[in-house]
Each structure stands twice: as structure tokens, then as C-alpha cells.
């Protein structure tokens with residue numbers, strides 16, 4: 001994989017470009033993709049953003065979402081645009097398998113492949129050009145850095161600023177996580193100067209739920225939250241019946257894994273939810289508790305040191321038992 005700085009000559013003439021991101025996109029995934037989209041379009045390229053899966057309601061407001069092609073909805077259109085394109089930008093994910101059923105099409109992609117991402121251990125053999133900095137707050141911050149390094153500061157505008165602000169705000173947990181650096185705040189100041197309005201973006205993302213999500217939270221905190229104070233750990237789980245009873249849809253479980261970390265003394269939080277034949281698991285931690293290592297070792301996943309994901313194909317009861325055994329072993333080492 002060559003450094004992304006060497007990509008510039010290839011973009012000197014108009015290109016057909018596809019930008020894609022990870023499945024079940026969050027605000028950093030779409031913010032970085034659409035931020036880069038609005039930049040590359042101004043540079044004269046023909047650009048299409050592709051999402052492998054449907055996206056949640058709270059991303060609907062972001063400028064450009066109506067142009068996004070969704071693979072789950074229209075496979076043929078996505079295949080055509082991939083086939084006709086010169087380059088593929090992969091944003092906010094480190095390995096093509098993070099794109100659900102789109103994976104095999106990405107695997108066989110013939111054009112130039114570029115990664116901009118902040119997850120650990122990128123699949124460098126797959127990408128031709130790229131930049132991977134796990135210490136960065138968000139892929140949105142990396143897209144901002146890319147635009148500045150590309151001498152594109154004059155093309156930054158309110159539209160791009162809104163997209164990038166959304167991703168940096170959410171990936172830093174509202175500028176609370178340890179990945180929030182001086183550069184993050186310097187960029188954020190610039191995004192506000194460009195016209196991004198923080199309270200509007202925060203409301204669009206955080207105040208966009210239905211009543212059922214608050215009822216679900218009530219159920220979780222009363223019945224589905226377990227605290228293991230001796231291990232400084234907490235677990236939330238939602239089984240198939242919970243998912244059905246509270247009509248849990250895409251986005252309804254966003255951020256739930258973070259709540260246990262607000263308890264004094266808890267530095268490791270796990271959230272499990274039943275999705276068809278597998279259990280999706282999210283991990284969050286504070287300090288030097290490496291949940292990337294935990295997810296990779298025990299639950300076929302990965303991510304960042306303080307935020308990772310994994311999965312289990314065992315039933316919920318057995319998965320929780322496996323979690324307890326894993327936690328015991330993990331804390332010993």
C-alpha cells in the first residue's frame with residue numbers, strides 16, 4: 001500500500017469514483033463518505049457513494065444521502081457503478097469483509113483501491129493507496145486532513161463541514177473520548193467557521209428517536225443490565241424476545257453500550273443483541289483495557305483499543321457463559 005500522498009497525480013484528470021463504507025453505517029461512516037464526495041465532485045470527478053446496507057433515520061439529514069446507492073436495495077445499480085469506475089475509496093473500515101454482502105464484489109474490484117481509516121490492522125495487501133492512523137479521532141478528521149494536504153482548503157464549505165462535524169462529534173462521544181486531540185478541536189473550530197451549527201447537528205442525530213427506544217432503555221436498565229463490580233465490567237443483553245417486544249430496528253441500539261461506562265468504577269462494557277442467527281456484540285472500555293484484543297481473541301471481531309465489535313453464533317445463554325469465561329481469562333493475563 002502506497003501512501004495516500006502519492007494518489008494526487010491519478011486525480012489530476014476527471015475520474016469515475018466510488019466511495020463506500022462499512023455496513024450499518026454510523027455518522028462517521030456517512031460523514032466521511034459524503035464529506036469526501038462533496039469535495040471530489042467540486043474537483044470535477046464523477047462520484048457515487050455506495051452503502052452496503054440500509055442506513056438509520058438519524059443520518060437522513062446529511063447533505064447528499066438521497067444520492068447514495070444501497071446495495072441491499074439495488075444490487076444491479078451498485079455492480080454497474082463499480083464496474084464502470086476507476087477508483088474505489090473505502091472509508092472508516094479496515095477490511096473489505098466489513099461490508100456485508102457487498103464484500104465479494106469489493107474483493108473482485110479491478111480499479112484502484114484506496115483506504116482512509118482509523119481502525120487497527122488494515123488489510124494493506126488489498127489496498128493500493130491509503131492512510132491508516134488508529135490514533136485519529138474519526139475518519140472524518142482524516143478526510144479533513146486529506147483535503148488540507150491535497151491543497152483543497154479553498155473547496156471546504158458548509159456542506160462538507162456539516163458532514164465532517166457529525167462524524168467527529170459522534171466518534172469522540174461528544175469530544176469526551178481519549179482520541180480527542182488538539183488537532184480534533186482545531187479542525188472542529190474550522191468546521192464551525194465554515195458554517196456547521198453544532199446544536200442543529202447534535203439534535204438531528206441524538207434527538208431523532210421514537211418513544212419505543214426510551215421504553216427499551218427502561219427495560220434494559222431494569223432487567224437486562226448486569227454489573228460485575230469486582231471485574232469493573234458490565235453486560236447488557238437483548239434476546240430475540242426483547243428485540244421483538246420493543247420492535248427494535250436499525251439504529252435503536254446505537255450508543256447503548258456506552259451507558260454502563262457512566263457508572264463510577266466500570267471500565268469495560270459489553271452489549272449483546274440477537275440478530276437473526278447470530279449475536280452481535282459491542283465492546284467499549286476506558287483506559288488501558290484493550291477491547292480490540294478481547295474481541296479478536298474471543299468473539300471473532302476487532303476495532304479500536306477502546307471500542308470494538310464481535311459476534312457469536314451460539315445461543316444467548318451460552319454466549320453469556322462464554323463471555324464470563326473469557327472475561328476471567330482476559331483479566332488474569
Ligand SMILES: [Mn+2]
Nearest residue numbers: 028092139171
Ligand atoms: Mn469511525
